[in-house]
Amino acid sequence: MTQYQHVIVGSGLIGSFIGGIIGQSARVSFIGRSIWLERLMAGITLTDYAGTEAEHKAGKGECLEELPAKIERSVIWLTVKNTALTELLARLQPVVAPDCVVVCCQNGLGAAALAHKYLPGIRVLQGIVGCNVVWDESLKRLQKTTEGEFFLEQPESLAPELTKALSTVQHKLLTLCWRQDIEAVAWAKLQLNLANSINAIVNKPVRAMLLDRGCREVIAALMDELLAVTAARNIRLPKLTRVPARYLSAVLRLPDWLFKRLANAMLHIEPNARSSMWWDLQAGRVTEIDYLNGAVAEQGALSGVSCPINKRVADQVKSLQRSTLVAARRPLDGNTLKYQLHLE
Template sequence: MSDQEQRPSGPPRIVVAGAGSVGCFVGGMLARGVQDVTLLVRPYMLEEIAQQGILLTDFAGLDEALPPDAVKLVLKPEALAEADIILVTVKSGATAVIAEQIASFASKDAIVVSLQNGTQNAGLLRERLQGWDVRAGMVPFNVVAMGGGRFHRGTSGDIVIEKGLGHVARKLSVSGLDVHEVKRMAPVQWGKLLINLNNGLNALSNVPLRKQIMDIRWRRLMADQMTEALAVLAAASVETTNPVTASVSMTMVPKILRLPTWAFRWVAKAMLAIDPTARSSMWEDLTKGRLTEIDELQGVIVALAHQHGIPAPINERVMSLVRDAENAGHGSPALMPAQVRGD
């Protein structure tokens, strides 16, 4: 009899492995939906939530406080042994480590879902967890840790995960947090990567996302960067799907970004909600002196560009500027679009 068969029936036991901003928000929403949730966190996060609880807020007016005991808070990976579903939310650079911890402590019956940025993390997890049910996933919305146990979702969108046995999306869907399954995750992940290329621009700008994208100078830079990346992905025969709305292809997005602001505002309002305080996770990383995921975003495009002999100067420059900001350790350099371009 498997470990799963020996466990009592009821809601699945969910462990969020590497609960930072996204992990704490998703875990908090699941706990709010009366799910059994354990957050595997760093010491500073355990102390913050143990003292303050979790406050969930978002662009649509969500404002709900959960007591500290709404979730289980753990520091040690041995807690993975109890998981029916493991949601991996660590930064890409920590994927190999969390895979080793899952292999050491979790049941092979547990379903592992990567809710990480980038296109390569689920593959790395599969490589390290041979024989496990590992699924790729995509979180479309932005979350910023505001301090004091508050986690704020600044943009709209539903989580998408790879289709498989067990109706996992149904089990993870709760009020205010919808999860859907698709058969082919790779095009969705590549589409999300294209959109996430703006994380670097937002981090360099030091302005909120909504203010940034309502500035046509930034939008033109976003469009030029994405057009460059689309040419690289076409050369590499990589298929993309728009993770925000399937009715608009990724090749159309640069054209929409270049619209006059009055027209762009009308089109964007129908596709995406962004509140005035939303920032990119990369901006948060620079602000808190952490390494970013620039290598998993612009870095992937630049590597493919070199491989296929396609120029990608904007992506290369953004990658270089973000690395400079990481090394400087002073947060965002607050650059203007012309400075990012190198004009």
């Protein structure tokens, strides 16, 4: 039987990183924008904070700007943002053969369900990228800047050749972690991603945001709402960080002096780092807010749990998305944000 091919669909930061890793042991094709395809054809370095390195150079025939007429016997690693997913799935529908497997790698909630809807009869698995990846243009380097594994849904049965194909994502740069409780992992990752919107709203680096107790209190309130939703659904959140999920908000609420002492690891971030939602907002792009804080509010409503802070934060990000003055706004302090969100 022929081996599975690998196709990265939407090769930006995550797609190029995952594809670069798969490329260490298998053939991989990339579908993406020309800027990324040129980088991949010129050759990129993959690194992590510990100094591990790998190189990948894609061949011309492995880089496409458009979907091919047919994709057969392939693992399709779907790595566009949630905001691009519906349009892409509609275009994939007539192209994907039934012997393909689709791995959805989006943050937040809803991507795999959407893929199931558009690709009936195709096996869809959920993947969760637990780390952050950034691009360094001067060094042509994709850098994994935080700890975090690649969590992959473990279905009840999987043919050995498919297990082998999916395991090509295992590398010393990225640990593959099979999970039967992938829904719980998605919620646990979402808990960590709730701060992205606050970073976008307050318009200052992540480190400065974490050193502002008012901002931390808002993030803690967002997390408490998510914990109430998962508790109502009997979802047990796995531990993705040094601090277990249920204690994170208590740590965030500590006074500055104690927070700095106890949460030192959280502050080990590059002083100018910003969340991807901040970058999207500044560039006038639609953000993933509906799949993050918006999804918590929506799922809360379905479970009879009110999530007013997540809802107001989602509304505030959407209002910034519509504003023409977003790039020129001034940084906001945490106490002002608390007041705006009626959180006092």
